[in-house]
Amino acid sequence: MNTQAELTTLTAVQAAQRIADGRLRSVDLVKALLARIDETAGLTAYIHLDRDALLTAAAEADAADPKARAGRPLHGVPLVLKDNIDVAGVASTAGSRAMADRVPKQDSPLAARLRAAGALVLGKANMHEFAYGITTNNTPFGAARNPYDPSRMPGGSSGGTAVAVA
Numbered sequence: 081m082n083t084q085a086e087l088t089t090l091t092a093v094q095a096a097q098r099i100a101d102g103r104l105r106s107v108d109l110v111k112a113l114l115a116r117i118d119e120t121a122g123l124t125a126y127i128h129l130d131r132d133a134l135l136t137a138a139a140e141a142d143a144a145d146p147k148a149r150a151g152r153p154l155h156g157v158p159l160v161l162k163d164n165i166d167v168a169g170v171a172s173t174a175g176s177r178a179m180a181d182r183v184p185k186q187d188s189p190l191a192a193r194l195r196a197a198g199a200l201v202l203g204k205a206n207m208h209e210f211a212y213g214i215t216t217n218n219t220p221f222g223a224a225r226n227p228y229d230p231s232r233m234p235g236g237s238s239g240g241t242a243v244a245v246a
Contacts, residue, residue, distance in 0.1 A: 087112035106156030125243035129203035155198030206240025
């Protein structure tokens with residue numbers, strides 16, 4: 081049985097293997113991760129999260145023909161990306177309100193390679209504004225908090241990603 085606690089502690093490799101061999105549906109993994117995100121919302125790990133688009137992408141991954149899955153080692157696996165990594169059609173603010181309306185038309189090379197490998201974009205992670213700092217105390221979007229002690233910061237410009245992974 082795939083419980084929320086079990087699903088939210090899988091590594092990307094473990095999730096990919098379970099999806100590939102039919103023991104796990106991408107939709108179930110996404111739902112478990114979204115529930116966990118809701119439970120930990122006060123940690124401010126995410127700047128952008130499009131639940132509907134993610135669930136649609138997961139359903140499409142689950143429905144894909146096995147031939148379409150071949151050569152896609154991350155097929156159906158949701159991954160979080162830092163908010164300074166461009167993803168086509170998703171706001172990329174670099175943690176700044178000054179860039180709130182910036183929606184790239186194409187993926188960055190990293191996002192393109194991950195998507196080509198079958199990964200789904202779970203969301204965009206909180207970060208220190210313009211990656212210029214070490215606290216992830218992001219004034220426009222809220223400070224990311226350490227999941228093990230919310231009175232502390234996760235540290236680094238990629239603190240939201242660290243919180244999301246933890």
